[in-house]
Amino acid sequence: MHFDFDAGKYAVYVWPAFALTAGAFVWMIADSLASARRWRREAERLQAQRDASRGAKQS
Amino acid sequence: MGARDPHHPLDFLTNPERFMAFSRWAAPLFGAVAAVLAAVGLVLTFAAPEDYQQGDTVRMMFIHVPAASLSLFVYLCLGIASFLALVFRHALADAAAVACAPLGAAFTALALATGSLWGKPMWGTWWVWDARLTSVLVLLLFYLGYLALRSALEDEQKAARAAAILALVGLINLPIVKFSVEWWNSLHQGSSTLFAKPGNGLPPVYAWPMLVMSLAYLSAFGALWLVRIRALVWRRKARALALQAAEG
Numbered sequence: 001m002h003f004d005f006d007a008g009k010y011a012v013y014v015w016p017a018f019a020l021t022a023g024a025f026v027w028m029i030a031d032s033l034a035s036a037r038r039w040r041r042e043a044e045r046l047q048a049q050r051d052a053s054r055g056a057k058q059s
Numbered sequence: 060m061g062a063r064d065p066h067h068p069l070d071f072l073t074n075p076e077r078f079m080a081f082s083r084w085a086a087p088l089f090g091a092v093a094a095v096l097a098a099v100g101l102v103l104t105f106a107a108p109e110d111y112q113q114g115d116t117v118r119m120m121f122i123h124v125p126a127a128s129l130s131l132f133v134y135l136c137l138g139i140a141s142f143l144a145l146v147f148r149h150a151l152a153d154a155a156a157v158a159c160a161p162l163g164a165a166f167t168a169l170a171l172a173t174g175s176l177w178g179k180p181m182w183g184t185w186w187v188w189d190a191r192l193t194s195v196l197v198l199l200l201f202y203l204g205y206l207a208l209r210s211a212l213e214d215e216q217k218a219a220r221a222a223a224i225l226a227l228v229g230l231i232n233l234p235i236v237k238f239s240v241e242w243w244n245s246l247h248q249g250s251s252t253l254f255a256k257p258g259n260g261l262p263p264v265y266a267w268p269m270l271v272m273s274l275a276y277l278s279a280f281g282a283l284w285l286v287r288i289r290a291l292v293w294r295r296k297a298r299a300l301a302l303q304a305a306e307g
Contacts, residue, residue: 001102003105003106004105004106004107004109005105006115007116007118010116010180013119013176013177013180014115014119014176016176017123017177020173021122024165024168025279028161028279028283031161032283035290036286040289042297043294046300046301047300049300049304050303
């Protein structure tokens with residue numbers, strides 16, 4: 001299989017298009033994972049806080 | 060309204076707990092499939108021969124067309140989720156709508172940017188106010204309007220209702236984008252993939268990378284959509300817990 005990475009006179013258009021695509025995917029992945037992690041941790045923290053206060057009331 | 064059947068085959072899409080159990084394995088699975096397909100798609104992209112007319116710019120087709128297709132598909136998902144949220148007031152449907160809007164906006168912006176980079180060497184211009192390009196720009200404005208409306212109103216229920224109505228109005232634009240190249244004279248070429256006219260279809264050497272890259276984009280969207288809906292379910296849970304804590 002032969003790979004052609006030499007875009008010649010069109011390199012100035014081809015590579016920025018691929019770079020933009022890579023950048024957009026990096027943003028979408030990073031933003032989605034960061035948001036999920038942030039809210040999962042917040043929910044777990046509040047749940048632990050609630051469980052602890054319930055435990056303290058019962059004892 | 061009748062009681063929900065917990066054994067319904069689509070229950071995992073309507074019950075938040077079942078959705079979280081389903082998406083816990085489905086999101087990484089879609090992500091892994093997307094990564095493998097993207098790797099294979101990139102190999103095929105750079106192994107494909109230069110086009111006799113377009114030269115090396117033909118490789119931009121394999122990243123531009125899937126982004127453009129996803130921009131329409133994601134908006135259709137946004138419209139369906141908004142309809143379900145508006146009519147049935149379903150919390151997961153509303154989360155699905157909010158979760159897909161930024162992804163759809165990103166795919167639309169990507170389609171416009173890569174299209175512009177492809178247009179300059181092929182058409183001699185970065186931008187032209189023709190029907191296809193303008194209707195895709197309008198699509199981006201609908202996405203941005205939806206996101207702006209969601210964050211502009213303090214009352215989340217009012218914001219959700221207003222944004223859902225805007226999303227439904229925006230559905231009118233989808234057939235305009237799709238058929239713009241047939242209804243009006245356009246610099247943009249007609250379809251060469253699905254619904255291509257006889258003789259306009261891609262040869263296999265270009266059709267394969269296009270198919271694989273399109274499936275990679277679709278799988279990536281599936282994975283990211285699920286992750287974002289999971290984030291919103293946790294956010295809702297965190298807010299409910301914070302409210303309970305404040306009430307003592």
